[in-house]
Amino acid sequence: MKRVSGLLAVLLLAACGNEAPPAQKPAAPVVKLAEDAAAIHSDRLAQHLRMLASDEFEGRAPATPGEEKTVAYIAEQFAAAGLQPGGENGGWTQAVTLEKMVINGPVTAAFSLNGTRWELVNGEDIALESLHPDSDIDLRELPVVFAGYGITAPELDWDDYAGLDVAGKLVVVLVNDPDFETEPGRFGGRAMTWYGRWSYKYIEAAQRGAAGVLIVHETEPAAYPWATVRNGRGAPQFDIVREDAAAFHLPVRGWIQLATAQRLFAEAGLDFDEAKRAAQQHGFRAHAMQGIGFSTAFEVERSRIISRNVLGLLPGGAQAEETVIVSGHWDSFGIGDADESGDAIINGAVDNATAIASMIEIARVMALGEAPARSVLFIALTAEESGLLGATYYAANPLRPLATTAAVVNMEMWSPDGPTRDISSWGLGKVSLERDLAAAAKARGRGYSSDPNLEAGLFYRADHFAFAQAGVPAITVGPGMDQLDGGVEGGMAARAEYFARHYHQPSDEFGDWWDMRGPTADTDVVLQLVHDVANSVDWPAWDADSEFRAVRQASAAERSGH
Known part of the structure; x- marks a missing residue:
């Protein structure tokens, strides 16, 4: 196993006036997270990573035997976590027709x-x-x-x-x-x-x-x-x-x-x-x-193939018709050209088995606690690497209304190089979810840092962007840079090495050398964020200067009664 060092059109519409506030209603009851027995477990995350990034899954490319194994595994784990099927026709999947x-x-x-x-x-x-x-x-x-x-x-x-x-x-x-x-x-x-x-x-x-x-x-x-x-x-x-x-x-x-x-x-x-x-x-x-x-x-x-998004639903309580989406893409690039070692399987451990492992763990913990006020829909998305296609398809064919989808919390590429003092998000989102993420990090004793590498255009390279284009407040959460051992300089160096040597290459593998403290702590912050948004009566919103604000405002009337 090679050592992987860590990471980590826009609709140009004029902003309109402020969206009308939702009708007043009593504050949602305080819903507590499950206690220690249901905390995010490093060994569970590692177990999912070891499986999803194994050679057995053949690099998780759409329309391959690797997809069949991946979809079956995620659906099985969603069921074991206590979710209900959230896909089409009472099943776990949404068929995504693609041209190959x-x-x-x-x-x-x-x-x-x-x-x-x-x-x-x-x-x-x-x-x-x-x-x-x-x-x-x-x-x-x-x-x-x-x-x-x-x-x-x-x-x-x-x-x-x-x-x-x-x-x-x-x-x-x-x-x-x-x-x-x-x-x-x-x-x-x-x-x-x-x-x-x-x-x-x-x-x-x-x-x-x-x-x-x-x-x-x-x-x-x-x-x-x-x-x-x-x-x-x-x-x-x-x-x-x-x-x-x-x-x-x-x-x-x-x-x-x-x-x-x-x-x-x-x-x-x-x-x-x-x-x-x-x-x-x-x-x-x-x-x-x-x-x-x-x-x-x-x-x-x-040829025309059918790939699949995998969906699991945690039904809500008082605001069950409202939705919080937790997402991440399951696909990688499958089997490509062999590298210098002769390895041709692009396992996609960091990108993006880490997010799927976290999603399964968050679902398990939330299902063990009290039901959240809003329903939470967990979506493992296909074909992100081909242009955010699974997310684009869902946004065009939503299984729960986008107008009453409060937020999309997407995850990408946790770092295996040790814990950081901070957590980050991709790009300059101009959305209230960035402040919500900062609050969730603070609640977990950590800080929030904005994207330190805006020139990379990561905002446009993750699945949340497809939802943003449809107006839904959305964010992609990724690891911070301020390592406990190494500081910002160490974090930036690890990120640079990952993109230079492992990103979309066969060396993006999982190994026992991974320091699981980082992915565990980051998953814990996302759990807090999802919990907070799912149990709020407030609607996350785009900032006044966001290009997506006008799109969201067009559906304001559909939220006014909630």
């Missing part, structure tokens, strides 16, 4: 440089994929354009595409957004915005009719190394079923290595660093890369 895309056979790709052909190696020079309905990708001599960061943001007076038609062309764009390496400007500094996410860049280019996009990979602004990109693109790709898939998805999309991009720019008579600096300035405009063409051909095997 697997590259079948070799990928050929090349740039033509003023008549000279430059062959590219997929997975090394570039990493390609396609979610487009066409099964036979055959693109020849596409004109290539450089579109800076690939951003159109009218509210910021920014349009990288102004004046240039990119229909039928390959667009090369930079990762993250223009403020990452500059003084804070129109994008607010180093904290990544939605415009910095790869998913936004693909969507924007597709809407403009581009044939493809290549994002230039740089480890720091991407927040992960090339190995993460390669493993992600090499695995089967999934998407929800879309009637407009041909327009929504580019025929080809992917990433290009920095060194490969630097040579490409040089062949076009450009200096990459100068071009990047120009793209960071207001007024930049996309332009053609003269003399460059791009060709690629590969076949995609497409």
Whole structure:
């Protein structure tokens, strides 16, 4: 076993007026947490981790035998914890229909440089994929354009595409957004915005009719190394079923290595660093890369599969029709390319077996105590690694009304490197749940720290984001950085090592060397948070400057009688 070091479009709507307060009603009775016999147990968490992250579960990829084992295990543990089935038709699951895309056979790709052909190696020079309905990708001599960061943001007076038609062309764009390496400007500094996410860049280019996009990979602004990109693109790709898939998805999309991009720019008579600096300035405009063409051909095997969210319900008392969702994703990447040790199973111990183990423990403890006022729905979500698909599907097809879903408390990636003085949340959420989390941490003798790495864009990379887009107050809770042994410096170093060496790689494994004090203490804080929200008469809310506030306010009338 290799030692794993620890971790850890946005709807741009104007904020409206304050939401009408709910009708007055008596305060909920005080509901106590179960006592010592039902406390969060380190050995129980370790038992679940050892099972979920074992080679037997084959990396927990959707639509594999690993999914069958994972779903069965979670449902079994939900039942043992004392939950009721919360899925469809009285069962434990919600069927999530997905399109599955697997590259079948070799990928050929090349740039033509003023008549000279430059062959590219997929997975090394570039990493390609396609979610487009066409099964036979055959693109020849596409004109290539450089579109800076690939951003159109009218509210910021920014349009990288102004004046240039990119229909039928390959667009090369930079990762993250223009403020990452500059003084804070129109994008607010180093904290990544939605415009910095790869998913936004693909969507924007597709809407403009581009044939493809290549994002230039740089480890720091991407927040992960090339190995993460390669493993992600090499695995089967999934998407929800879309009637407009041909327009929504580019025929080809992917990433290009920095060194490969630097040579490409040089062949076009450009200096990459100068071009990047120009793209960071207001007024930049996309332009053609003269003399460059791009060709690629590969076949995609497409099928439609049924994956599953796993749901367990703890019925509430006086406010049983109101819901608190506790979530985390169960999927990892399955079996990929072997690493240097010959290991090909991407076990996903930190990411995200830790959350599923915590969810099962929280359910067990809460079921042993008094029934909470609000019902608590535990959801182990599928296909997060393919773009938050299980969460997106549930938000579009909720089994309990979203209008009366008080909050979503999502968990991600507890650290195995020892306990911290603090606990954190992902991104700048602008939501009352951040203050609730701070209060829960204080009740457990700990502190709360906001996300120390906003430039990584973690807010947009976890399942709570799909619920936020639907207006539901949501948060993803992750580990803090201030280690009891090592301080903030030690915590940051451990996090950096995890993302550099283990994230989405076979070395993300569980072992007896894990210090379970950290995941145990973090799970205990989340238990407190869920307990507090589930036993409150108040509705968590987005802050006045949140882009999700207006969406939530649209359903205010449905909560006014509660």
